[in-house]
């Protein structure tokens with residue numbers, strides 16, 4: 001992770017003091033770290049990165065399949081049939097390509113990725129006993145009991161899920177953090193003071209990054225409170241008919257199989273939960289006393305809470321610590337005019353224009 005951040009800083013140093021869209025640098029950094037830590041791939045090819053970008057460029061909210069699922073209900077027979085057809089498109093295209101040469105269908109980027117991940121897992125199986133390897137694939141393979149409690153297919157699904165679920169939210173959190181740094185210089189100063197006060201003893205370990213920087217921790221929680229990223233994922237399907245009551249005793253019945261989605265914005269901007277300081281103001285110290293465990297859903301809650309939370313926090317903290325040690329983030333004239341949030345599968349900003357001033 002440290003060497004990926006070193007590369008990221010090296011690329012930034014080449015930009016001098018010109019205006020940069022740091023969002024593209026964060027995406028590449030996150031991609032490199034996930035590839036290195038999860039797949040043991042150092043310096044993955046540009047082609048790999050492009051395919052992942054293509055997957056994320058697809059606007060899921062416009063997907064016909066998703067629209068039909070919402071219309072028919074996710075548990076209906078028709079929806080499940082449509083989902084199966086949707087998921088087998090890739091295999092069908094491949095089958096047709098293999099049967100004739102008259103017209104070749106282009107491969108879906110996500111199919112390409114799945115095949116690459118399959119190759120990586122297969123390679124991992126061959127070098128399973130290599131004690132030097134400590135990436136996620138190898139850890140999962142080592143955890144595979146002889147009784148087969150984690151199957152090859154499950155490993156494949158899990159390592160693919162890590163890239164899909166981890167790449168965009170992590171890069172987006174760094175983008176929002178940088179936006180705050182550029183627009184709240186007093187917050188940046190507080191972070192730099194905390195970072196400078198830490199005695200440098202070579203490369204930072206996971207424990208140091210996660211435990212030592214308390215203000216940075218509150219800063220990031222405040223970023224995710226104001227800019228929740230993955231709110232569409234925060235839904236649950238009801239397993240049995242349930243009745244819930246509001247504070248006035250009014251009852252609401254939730255039927256079996258109903259899907260319930262948390263209203264993250266209302267929770268994150270509630271004055272009752274986050275006051276008395278106006279929840280519209282960026283104020284990290286409000287996290288010193290959190291009113292309720294359910295008030296913050298940046299990483300979700302309960303048994304299905306984000307599995308990559310600590311991993312993501314260590315990437316973001318390490319990056320910001322090393323960035324702010326060397327540079328001060330400065331507002332560019334292009335920042336506000338290009339600042340626009342999109343919600344394709346996670347809520348993110350494609351453009352974050354800043355300048356970096358080297359610190360003395």
Ligand code: HEM
Pocket residue numbers: 034161162163165166167169170173224229230231233234235297298299300301302303304305306307308309311312313
């Ligand atoms: C700052 C970055 C991240 C944010 C804000 C974030 C947020 C979330 C949220 C809100 C959920 C839904 C949780 C729930 O339903 O209760 C989730 C699930 C998940 N996240 Fe993250 N995530 C981040 C980074 C990552 C990373 C780096 C990985 C892995 C490398 C990852 C892997 C996953 C997985 C696998 C799930 C599904 C867990 C399950 O269904 O059991 N996430 N994430």
